[in-house]
Amino acid sequence: MRVALFITCVNDTLYPRTGQAVVTLLERLGVEVGFPEGQSCCGQPQFNTGYRKEAVPLARRYADVFRDYDHVVVPSGSCAAMVRDNYPRIDAEATQGAVARTYELTEFLVDVLGVTDVGAYYPHTVTYHPTCHGLRMLGLGDRPRRLLEAVKGLRLVELEGAEECCGFGGTFAVKNADVSAAMGADKARHIEETDAEAVCTVDNSCLMHIGGTLTRRGAATRPVHIAEILAGTEEARL
Amino acid sequence: MSSRDVVLGRVRRALADVPRDEGPEEAAVPRDYWTSHAERTDAQRLDLLAENLADYRALVHRCTPAQLPARIAELLSARGARSVVAPPGIPADWVPAEVERVADEPSMTPHELDALDSVVTCCAVAIAETGTIVLDAREDQGRRRISLVPDHHICVVRAPEQIVDSVPRALGRLDPARPQTWISGPSATSDIELDRVEGVHGPRTLEVIITSPEP
Amino acid sequence: MSGTYLGMPSFPRAAASSTRDMRLRGNLRHATHTIRAKRAQAVEELGDWAQLRAAGAALKNRTLRHLDHYLEQLETAVTGAGGQVHWARDAEEANRIVADLVRETGESDVVKVKSMATQETGLNEALAKAGISAYETDLAELIVQLGDDLPSHILVPAIHRNRDQIRDIFREKMGSWGRAAPKNLSDDPAELAEAARLHLREKFLNAKVGISGANFMVAETGTLVVVESEGNGRMCLTLPETLISVVGIEKIVPTWQDLEVFLQTLPRSSTAERMNPYTSTWTGTTDEDGPSAFHLVLLDNGRTDTLADTVGRQALRCIRCSACLNVCPVYERAGGHAYGSPYPGPIGAILTPQLRGMQSELDASLPYASSLCGACYEVCPVAIDIPEVLVHLRERVVEGGTATVRGQRTTIKPAKGHAAERAVMRAARWTFEHPRAMRTGQRIASRTRRLTPRRLPLPGPGRAWSDSRDIPRPAPESFRDWWRRTRGSGSAGSGREGGDAR
Numbered sequence: 001m002r003v004a005l006f007i008t009c010v011n012d013t014l015y016p017r018t019g020q021a022v023v024t025l026l027e028r029l030g031v032e033v034g035f036p037e038g039q040s041c042c043g044q045p046q047f048n049t050g051y052r053k054e055a056v057p058l059a060r061r062y063a064d065v066f067r068d069y070d071h072v073v074v075p076s077g078s079c080a081a082m083v084r085d086n087y088p089r090i091d092a093e094a095t096q097g098a099v100a101r102t103y104e105l106t107e108f109l110v111d112v113l114g115v116t117d118v119g120a121y122y123p124h125t126v127t128y129h130p131t132c133h134g135l136r137m138l139g140l141g142d143r144p145r146r147l148l149e150a151v152k153g154l155r156l157v158e159l160e161g162a163e164e165c166c167g168f169g170g171t172f173a174v175k176n177a178d179v180s181a182a183m184g185a186d187k188a189r190h191i192e193e194t195d196a197e198a199v200c201t202v203d204n205s206c207l208m209h210i211g212g213t214l215t216r217r218g219a220a221t222r223p224v225h226i227a228e229i230l231a232g233t234e235e236a237r238l
Numbered sequence: 239m240s241s242r243d244v245v246l247g248r249v250r251r252a253l254a255d256v257p258r259d260e261g262p263e264e265a266a267v268p269r270d271y272w273t274s275h276a277e278r279t280d281a282q283r284l285d286l287l288a289e290n291l292a293d294y295r296a297l298v299h300r301c302t303p304a305q306l307p308a309r310i311a312e313l314l315s316a317r318g319a320r321s322v323v324a325p326p327g328i329p330a331d332w333v334p335a336e337v338e339r340v341a342d343e344p345s346m347t348p349h350e351l352d353a354l355d356s357v358v359t360c361c362a363v364a365i366a367e368t369g370t371i372v373l374d375a376r377e378d379q380g381r382r383r384i385s386l387v388p389d390h391h392i393c394v395v396r397a398p399e400q401i402v403d404s405v406p407r408a409l410g411r412l413d414p415a416r417p418q419t420w421i422s423g424p425s426a427t428s429d430i431e432l433d434r435v436e437g438v439h440g441p442r443t444l445e446v447i448i449t450s451p452e453p
Numbered sequence: 454m455s456g457t458y459l460g461m462p463s464f465p466r467a468a469a470s471s472t473r474d475m476r477l478r479g480n481l482r483h484a485t486h487t488i489r490a491k492r493a494q495a496v497e498e499l500g501d502w503a504q505l506r507a508a509g510a511a512l513k514n515r516t517l518r519h520l521d522h523y524l525e526q527l528e529t530a531v532t533g534a535g536g537q538v539h540w541a542r543d544a545e546e547a548n549r550i551v552a553d554l555v556r557e558t559g560e561s562d563v564v565k566v567k568s569m570a571t572q573e574t575g576l577n578e579a580l581a582k583a584g585i586s587a588y589e590t591d592l593a594e595l596i597v598q599l600g601d602d603l604p605s606h607i608l609v610p611a612i613h614r615n616r617d618q619i620r621d622i623f624r625e626k627m628g629s630w631g632r633a634a635p636k637n638l639s640d641d642p643a644e645l646a647e648a649a650r651l652h653l654r655e656k657f658l659n660a661k662v663g664i665s666g667a668n669f670m671v672a673e674t675g676t677l678v679v680v681e682s683e684g685n686g687r688m689c690l691t692l693p694e695t696l697i698s699v700v701g702i703e704k705i706v707p708t709w710q711d712l713e714v715f716l717q718t719l720p721r722s723s724t725a726e727r728m729n730p731y732t733s734t735w736t737g738t739t740d741e742d743g744p745s746a747f748h749l750v751l752l753d754n755g756r757t758d759t760l761a762d763t764v765g766r767q768a769l770r771c772i773r774c775s776a777c778l779n780v781c782p783v784y785e786r787a788g789g790h791a792y793g794s795p796y797p798g799p800i801g802a803i804l805t806p807q808l809r810g811m812q813s814e815l816d817a818s819l820p821y822a823s824s825l826c827g828a829c830y831e832v833c834p835v836a837i838d839i840p841e842v843l844v845h846l847r848e849r850v851v852e853g854g855t856a857t858v859r860g861q862r863t864t865i866k867p868a869k870g871h872a873a874e875r876a877v878m879r880a881a882r883w884t885f886e887h888p889r890a891m892r893t894g895q896r897i898a899s900r901t902r903r904l905t906p907r908r909l910p911l912p913g914p915g916r917a918w919s920d921s922r923d924i925p926r927p928a929p930e931s932f933r934d935w936w937r938r939t940r941g942s943g944s945a946g947s948g949r950e951g952g953d954a955r
Binding site for chain 2: 488501674707730
């Protein structure tokens with residue numbers, strides 16, 4: 001089984017720890033991970049802002065770069081959704097194979113590897129925010145929750161209004177900054193109300209917005225990507 | 239060029255992508271939705287109708303056909319109704335002697351109708367799953383307005399034959415050429431803070447009497 | 454707020470002020486959250502919801518793909534049943550037709566059923582100019598009309614008002630329109646509804662002309678359907694001598710039996726009821742029952758332009774349930790007025806720019822009034838992929854291209870104000886196509902990371918972000934540098950450096 005990591009441009013530049021966690025986790029589960037260096041960005045910022053033409057070469061590049069792998073694992077619900085939902089609209093023929101092989105991380109763990117208990121240890125209270133593209137475009141369902149519930153030491157606390165968008169939305173966050181901030185403030189308030197030590201999602205771009213809002217409010221809850229929770233063990237805490 | 243030709247011309251140009259030889263029926267429609275949401279006996283259907291009518295604040299009564307005139311008299315008397323409009327198909331003995339029966343005449347003005355206390359009608363069909371009674375302006379139901387303007391509506395449903403399970407089954411029994419009023423509880427509004435308030439312009443009290451041979 | 458949408462600012466600017474209106478935010482939050490939970494429960498009751506949704510979408514697609522056929526069939530059926538059919542290519546023509554029809558009756562007062570189509574055409578203002586008073590009879594429309602306000606929700610036009618605001622409007626304004634509100638009127642919703650009942654009853658009983666829209670028109674039979682709750686619709690549809698219905702051409706369903714889908718999905722999606730209190734159906738005129746004259750005005754007003762766009766076309770499937778508004782986090786914070794049209798919320802963001810074209814700054818800003826969270830698509834009973842259409846319209850905004858405007862194929866120029874963004878998107882795409890250049894950029898960012906401020910004082914995207922959120926700092930080492938450092942460059946894979954993908 002040839003498995004590649006698609007790190008995504010946001011994780012690559014801002015959140016490399018997430019990528020390192022994915023590698024640690026997958027290797028612990030016996031998966032050999034490849035990282036083709038020709039990868040870059042899925043093209044979502046361009047596509048979603050209306051610059052479809054700019055996304056076309058990026059979609060084709062993605063298909064080309066990952067051609068020789070059986071599975072591509074993406075630690076981002078929204079980038080995985082970009083590939084799966086929008087590549088067929090960009091160039092269905094060229095991207096067909098890549099679309100079929102692309103999995104968001106929790107999907108890959110649950111559906112391909114067939115595990116929910118990945119042997120992780122994380123002795124903290126955590127609340128989970130299901131990101132919109134993971135929830136509605138990919139249909140991740142309860143996969144992330146099942147994975148979190150199996151983590152030793154982790155106490156999962158409910159988040160009010162969990163399924164409501166945090167207000168990030170890519171360029172929405174700057175084009176409609178006031179509405180985005182108002183949504184972010186409500187999300188942050190709900191997170192603070194849980195008293196959880198960490199808020200977890202499958203997407204660092206949402207966490208960038210949520211985390212930026214939380215720190216600005218002086219909140220104690222820290223943002224953490226699910227991969228970083230699942231990668232830690234009692235022996236090797238991340 | 240007439241506006242009709244302009245609009246139809248625009249529609250045809252807009253649909254340039256639709257193959258010319260595609261007939262309207264060829265545009266596929268999956269019909270795997272259900273024609274009813276459960277298999278029910280007559281009694282279950284009756285119970286569900288009563289339950290759903292009551293859930294939307296209709297007052298539901300049950301009796302045998304023989305008990306019906308007395309039941310109507312009771313309801314009118316409890317309300318203190320002195321006049322009732324009744325279409326021609328309502329039997330004479332359904333309106334008690336002490337209450338003035340007013341015929342459903344086209345010459346009656348809305349103001350005259352507004353001065354009446356109650357209305358008694360039958361219905362064309364009733365839908366158990368939604369708690370709906372449908373009136374289609376036949377002899378025993380009258381013009382649409384009589385079940386609208388008076389503040390108190392008594393509607394008689396004959397079980398089991400007039401009760402169907404579902405919306406699809408009701409539509410199959412109804413003739414679109416006849417004007418229809420589908421009624422599910424008394425009038426209501428959700429316009430103030432999206433809280434439901436019963437009783438706006440239609441009859442504020444809807445009483446449904448379901449008659450069945452076995453009460 | 455006066456009764457017009459003209460000259461309204463772009464969505465972000467209008468929304469900026471509404472997000473700070475805490476009373477509005479509170480009213481909207483309460484109302485949308487109330488209905489949201491109820492809708493979910495009402496939908497849950499039907500085990501075949503997914504099938505009904507698919508059938509609804511397919512039925513509307515069938516109608517749209519053969520709209521010319523169904524329009525002609527409808528016209529024949531309505532005419533055969535004693536009605537008269539008029540065609541209006543735009544709002545102005547529709548309003549003129551209605552004003553002329555009212556004048557022919559010799560009346561100067563009309564009662565109206567809540568209708569989106571006549572809000573879209575601005576009929577009330579047009580009638581006022583022709584010396585005709587139009588009285589809105591839906592409770593919420595009454596609140597809006599008395600308050601000289603604009604509707605802000607498709608189903609609940611006064612959703613932005615709470616009970617004490619409504620009481621104040623009734624106390625102050627009802628008297629100048631007809632029967633005054635009781636002096637001691639409280640803010641109890643039941644009392645407010647009762648005041649509206651008494652105020653409107655004299656209008657209903659005297660009305661000679663009624664004006665409505667319709668939820669559905671059955672092509673096969675010529676039957677019109679109005680779905681409502683209060684009974685004001687029944688009053689307007691049955692008591693007057695003349696009935697004029699103004700209906701968008703897309704409101705057709707092919708057959709009577711096809712209503713079985715929409716009469717199940719519409720009430721549950723809109724008011725979260727198994728069935729709305731009243732549904733009226735009529736076919737032309739009926740002897741001595743209801744109006745003796747029936748006029749149907751078929752309205753285009755941008756619908757055929759929308760139909761010409763094969764992606765945007767799906768917006769015409771809309772049955773105006775407003776479920777998408779009630780789940781939309783953007784609508785909840787921005788309020789309906791920010792959308793500058795009778796169609797607010799997610800459906801408005803795709804319908805308004807298509808119906809009106811995208812020439813104005815406001816219309817060009819609407820496709821961006823969404824975080825693309827997809828909650829609207831999820832609840833839509835006719836499965837309109839609103840995010841897909843939003844993205845499609847964004848492309849039209851930034852790239853221009855061909856579109857149909859007022860029936861003519863036209864080349865649209867890219868909207869102004871996107872030049873800098875376009876340059877950034879191109880540069881980003883170039884960088885992403887050249888990962889070596891990307892790595893260089895990442896390294897510079899890493900080295901200067903301590904210089905990245907948490908807030909930016911200057912205007913622009915950074916400021917827009919950092920007004921409410923801290924800016925993330927680039928990591929000291931990018932993932933790809935870490936990979937190379939720890940694993941070497943010879944990774945398993947076919948990745949190439951740089952070059953075009955093809």
